[in-house]
Amino acid sequence: MSLTDRADELWESERRLTAIGRTSLSVPARQAIVDQQIRPNSSVLDYGCGRGGDVRALREVTSNVEGWDPHYLPDGNRRLSDVVLLTYVLNVIEDPDERCRTLLRAWELTKETLVVATRLVWEKSKLKGTGFRDGVLTSRRTFQHLFSAGELRSYVEDATGVRCVSAAPGIVYAFKRDEARLSYLARRIAPSAIWLTSDDAASAIASVVDYTERRGRVPRVEEMPTQMAELLAHLNTAELQRIVRVSADPEKVAEGAKRSTLTTLLFLGVELFNGRGPFGCLPLFVQLDVRAFFSSYKEACMRSDRLLLKLRDDAYVRGAMNGAKVGKITPTALYVHRRAIDHMPVVLRLYEHCASLAAGRPQEWTLAKLRHQGRGVSWLDYPEFDTDPHPRLRSSYMVDLTTLKTSHMSYEPSQNRPLLHRKHEFLHPADPDVPKYRRLTDSELRAGLYANPHLIGTEQGWEAELVRCGRQLRGHRLIKRN
Numbered sequence: 001m002s003l004t005d006r007a008d009e010l011w012e013s014e015r016r017l018t019a020i021g022r023t024s025l026s027v028p029a030r031q032a033i034v035d036q037q038i039r040p041n042s043s044v045l046d047y048g049c050g051r052g053g054d055v056r057a058l059r060e061v062t063s064n065v066e067g068w069d070p071h072y073l074p075d076g077n078r079r080l081s082d083v084v085l086l087t088y089v090l091n092v093i094e095d096p097d098e099r100c101r102t103l104l105r106a107w108e109l110t111k112e113t114l115v116v117a118t119r120l121v122w123e124k125s126k127l128k129g130t131g132f133r134d135g136v137l138t139s140r141r142t143f144q145h146l147f148s149a150g151e152l153r154s155y156v157e158d159a160t161g162v163r164c165v166s167a168a169p170g171i172v173y174a175f176k177r178d179e180a181r182l183s184y185l186a187r188r189i190a191p192s193a194i195w196l197t198s199d200d201a202a203s204a205i206a207s208v209v210d211y212t213e214r215r216g217r218v219p220r221v222e223e224m225p226t227q228m229a230e231l232l233a234h235l236n237t238a239e240l241q242r243i244v245r246v247s248a249d250p251e252k253v254a255e256g257a258k259r260s261t262l263t264t265l266l267f268l269g270v271e272l273f274n275g276r277g278p279f280g281c282l283p284l285f286v287q288l289d290v291r292a293f294f295s296s297y298k299e300a301c302m303r304s305d306r307l308l309l310k311l312r313d314d315a316y317v318r319g320a321m322n323g324a325k326v327g328k329i330t331p332t333a334l335y336v337h338r339r340a341i342d343h344m345p346v347v348l349r350l351y352e353h354c355a356s357l358a359a360g361r362p363q364e365w366t367l368a369k370l371r372h373q374g375r376g377v378s379w380l381d382y383p384e385f386d387t388d389p390h391p392r393l394r395s396s397y398m399v400d401l402t403t404l405k406t407s408h409m410s411y412e413p414s415q416n417r418p419l420l421h422r423k424h425e426f427l428h429p430a431d432p433d434v435p436k437y438r439r440l441t442d443s444e445l446r447a448g449l450y451a452n453p454h455l456i457g458t459e460q461g462w463e464a465e466l467v468r469c470g471r472q473l474r475g476h477r478l479i480k481r482n
């Protein structure tokens with residue numbers, strides 16, 4: 001074993017003590033599975049695997065997992081793998097040169113996707129210690145360099161020389177092939193197509209008709225699930241197209257085409273923001289959408305570039321927010337529920353996507369807040385939004401798009417958390433919960449509960465107003481106070 005392989009005697013901090021015993025998958029490993037970076041047949045290397053919790057848990061997903069750790073598993077197999085996990089390693093390395101070398105070593109071992117995760121600056125308050133190099137040395141002599149979300153992405157981009165994407169706060173993906181990055185972006189924007197199940201030729205045709213109506217174009221055989229393509233193998237492309245055209249509802253097809261045109265523009269706008277690749281690198285379904293809904297790729301790119309430029313135009317963004325059929329607009333921002341986010345005008349969807357690529361959208365969020373002065377997006381988490389008539393804010397994560405600075409705020413320890421009123425305003429008007437929420441708002445208005453808006457924004461003020469008005473809540477009903 002060479003000196004560099006067993007270098008833990010040379011470490012200036014107790015790095016081994018940073019490894020925790022995991023009983024379930026770490027957040028980044030779970031994210032990589034959800035994002036289809038780790039699939040059942042992927043080979044995975046957990047580089048700096050600590051006590052090996054992720055290696056064991058990942059073997060439930062794919063049998064092809066190896067781990068290596070300079071302290072815990074120095075004899076592990078550091079082999080070339082489809083996916084390499086480098087999770088919570090960089091932040092414990094006190095030597096900046098070694099930190100960068102470690103990242104590069106993990107990148108060399110990556111065939112497809114490198115997943116880098118670190119602890120983030122918002123955990124600063126949990127960390128006690130003294131300043132050491134570019135971080136903090138704790139009383140146990142463990143070191144932490146906390147990254148900001150933007151810093152992590154640029155750090156990985158600078159070292160690897162490729163465009164990276166923030167999958168979630170503190171989790172960055174670097175892709176070896178641009179096709180893989182673009183497929184990932186496309187999946188974030190337009191989740192995989194849903195096909196009606198089919199077990200004979202007639203139901204397969206019904207499924208293609210349904211797809212055509214939703215997408216606005218007839219699918220190509222290569223886009224279909226294999227079993228469906230086999231059921232339709234007796235038809236040539238022209239015959240299939242003719243059958244579908246006579247069966248599909250033209251109005252639905254036109255609606256589908258409109259939606260797909262906007263989704264393509266959104267994708268190309270996001271792609272420009274993250275780094276545009278050549279047409280041939282785009283996922284097949286995007287290439288086909290471009291051919292079907294635009295006169296050329298050039299035209300599609302020009303339109304999406306204009307859209308991205310519009311994001312700089314305050315009046316345009318403000319106009320889009322005022323005209324949006326969803327969300328609640330305040331003097332500073334538009335607030336939209338997660339379920340309604342795809343109903344926003346395309347420029348606002350682009351706005352939210354750009355922020356999420358730059359800083360990572362958190363896993364748990366309920367409302368997105370899009371500022372109309374300056375450019376910034378916050379994702380607000382109200383875990384009880386559906387059940388609590390006035391849900392309490394648990395946390396918020398904000399990215400400023402002009403500086404790429406992020407901030408996180410947890411309200412969990414607070415005795416007086418901010419809460420929501422008029423829940424229906426955040427949803428799409430057709431959302432099934434809207435009538436129930438609107439009824440509650442109307443009765444609260446009639447009871448005088450909104451007479452002092454400056455008092456009701458937090459738990460204690462709201463409770464005091466309920467008492468003053470002699471009311472209490474039972475589920476989503478307002479009743480007389482006992």
Ligand SMILES: C[S@@+](CC[C@H](N)C(=O)[O-])C[C@H]1O[C@@H](n2cnc3c(N)ncnc32)[C@H](O)[C@@H]1O
Pocket residue numbers: 015016018019020022026047048049050051053054069070071072086087088089092093098102
């Ligand atoms: C906080 S633990 C993370 C372990 C594991 N990845 C996880 O998420 O559970 C940090 C690990 O990084 C390892 N480590 C320290 N320096 C390293 C280096 N230069 N290369 C690879 N791993 C290193 C340590 O031995 C330690 O097990």
